[in-house]
Amino acid sequence: MSKTPAAIIGSGNIGTDLMFKILRLSDTLEMGMMVGIDPASDGLARAARLGIETTHEGVDGLIGCSRFDDIGIVFDATSALAHVANADALRQYGKLIVDLTPAAIGPYVVPAVNLDAHVDADEVNMVTCGGQATIPVVAAIAAITPVHYAEIVASIASASAGPGTRANIDEFTETTSAALEAVGGAARGKAIIVLNPAEPPMIMRDTVQVLTRRLDGAIRTRVEESVAERVAQVAGYVPGYRLKQAVQFEDQGDEVDTIVPDDRRDPGGYTRVSVFLEVQGAAMYLPEYAGNLDIMTSAALRTAERLIAARRSEAAA
Structure with a gap:
């Protein structure tokens, strides 16, 4: 089964760690886009060296990229304030969103506690x-x-x-x-x-x-x-x-x-x-x-894979 392309908004510590987890661990997701706002960020540089498409124009750069229609899920690893604007910009396109900021627009998800209760949500929040x-x-x-x-x-x-x-x-x-x-x-x-x-x-x-x-x-x-x-x-x-x-x-x-x-x-x-x-x-x-990066990005990856699996099962039914 083909992997679902994912975009990560936020090329800092959390976003970059998540990128490596997707590349090394996921059988469900592949990296489609790394998005930042600092063209000199280490996360964008590492993504580019790995052959991943990048943009330093934030969410607008993501929406305008050639692969945007293929992106099945978007992770936001920016800040609570930035996520409010990012979620608003993405909402009309029907993308699944996994929010790694404390913005808490979507329901809180902690995989070991309540993931199955929110597999139908369009956006989930990973708390902190x-x-x-x-x-x-x-x-x-x-x-x-x-x-x-x-x-x-x-x-x-x-x-x-x-x-x-x-x-x-x-x-x-x-x-x-x-x-x-x-x-x-x-x-x-x-x-x-x-x-x-x-x-x-x-x-x-x-x-x-x-x-x-x-x-x-x-x-x-x-x-x-x-x-x-x-x-x-x-x-x-x-x-x-x-x-x-x-x-x-x-x-x-x-x-x-x-x-x-x-x-x-x-x-x-x-x-x-x-x-x-x-x-x-x-x-x-x-x-x-x-470990703070590891638990956050590991939980986000587990959640995203479960959301994608639920939608694949629904489409196959």
Whole structure:
């Protein structure tokens, strides 16, 4: 079966890493176009050396290119603000869009949690790298017991954060917090991102802390099993994703009432569940410390392939 040509808008770290994943890993997609706005960008230069058509004229250059009609899916790896304009420009052409920015125009998708629910969408949003790493864990806990509050801290190497990521810091926290609730199932979500300037650069680390009702031993065991199962699912498409240590449980009292929604406050107390993760990158573009690129582009590729497969099945029916 022939591969579907894909275009990537955004020739920075995320877009370039995604390009290499499509070239090396995908049986469904092929690179049709690399789109940027900086003619001197490394991503455009690498694409050109690989024989991939490029443009530095942004979405207008994509729409005007000779292969545009053949492009079956467009990835946007720019910024939240730029994606709003890009999506508006592309909408009339009926292209599938996978949004890797925090713009959140389409539904949030985390492949290990809710991909099948959105295979008919024309545009999907990949939340954020921190969301892709932590929402599966929150959802795994919520599958066993209600999550009153979920807080995540995503720590990434400063060297792995390009201009687009830095421009999206505010949107990162807002979109990830919203998706912790909408996809993860938390009653209240909070997200924090840390750009760590340490040298040598550290690999991506993520901390998930949730508050639940007071859990007994049997429920704690079920939570541990659910988290382990979901981590294995994510590792199926992000091989460097793993638990850093065993799931931690700590009983809490009314001292945490202020962060629990009013209708979830429990005089019987709470249990704080802490999960520590790390994401080692596949080093297709930046070194292994850039796990934030790896989980984002791996999730986007898995999602795009599923969307294309669903449409092929529909066309064959």
